[in-house]
Amino acid sequence: MDGRHRGPLWRAIASAEDVAGRRDSWAQTVCLACVETFDRVDAAILALRGGSHAEEVLGASDPWAADLAEAQYTVGEGPGVEAFAAGTPVLVSDLRVEQVRWPGFAQAALDGGVAAMFAFPLQFGAIRLGTLELIRRGPGGLPSDELRDAVLAADLGAAALLRQARTAEVEGHEFAPDPVRSFQDVNVATGMLAAQLHIGLDDAFTRLRAHAYGRNRSILDVARDVLDRRIVLDELAE
The missing domain is CATH 3.30.450.40 (GAF domain)
Incomplete structure (x- = not known):
């Protein structure tokens, strides 16, 4: 080249x-x-x-x-x-x-x-x-x-x-480039799940990932369903 x-x-x-x-x-x-x-x-x-x-x-x-x-x-x-x-x-x-x-x-x-x-x-x-x-x-x-x-x-x-x-x-401001695909919703849903089920963040994230994989869905879509209350968190207890 x-x-x-x-x-x-x-x-x-x-x-x-x-x-x-x-x-x-x-x-x-x-x-x-x-x-x-x-x-x-x-x-x-x-x-x-x-x-x-x-x-x-x-x-x-x-x-x-x-x-x-x-x-x-x-x-x-x-x-x-x-x-x-x-x-x-x-x-x-x-x-x-x-x-x-x-x-x-x-x-x-x-x-x-x-x-x-x-x-x-x-x-x-x-x-x-x-x-x-x-x-x-x-x-x-x-x-x-x-x-x-x-x-x-x-x-x-x-x-x-x-x-x-x-x-x-x-320059005194946060370095925060604008992503074309953000997974912040996954982080928020992980925190919600961890708090409700009294488990660690790693365990909560693993449950979100397993739920997404088992249903052939994106973990981001599953996280947004959690945030919008379309998935009851108790469904992710196991």
């Missing part, structure tokens, strides 16, 4: 602006530039992660890519989850051969028309922030030059996020 071809991606990452509610916010621009830059990559996701509970999808090149990120959050597995936990890239050129590795996620992704995923941790030294994920509709790996550039894009993306956070601190 020549320098001219990479230019839009490097410029997108270098631009530290994030405008709430706009499709051309920083993370969205980076995701769109990834699709433009990498041959045969059909979508991209940029997610902030802080463990199994804490996640925000900052950018997704397409709504179906955001749905894919939500599917990983619902079942707690997948390339993005694993890349963040391990701190190393997870490269999957054919999801059909990973159905034993990620039984809850792989089939859902395949049913959605996804054939390959490549997840790169956003990390700077010992600080791990999230993941950059590239998605393909067809099977096949990334060429070596694109793999190298994807790793570099993830490293530069992590540095840009830290720079945004430090700028916000200096």
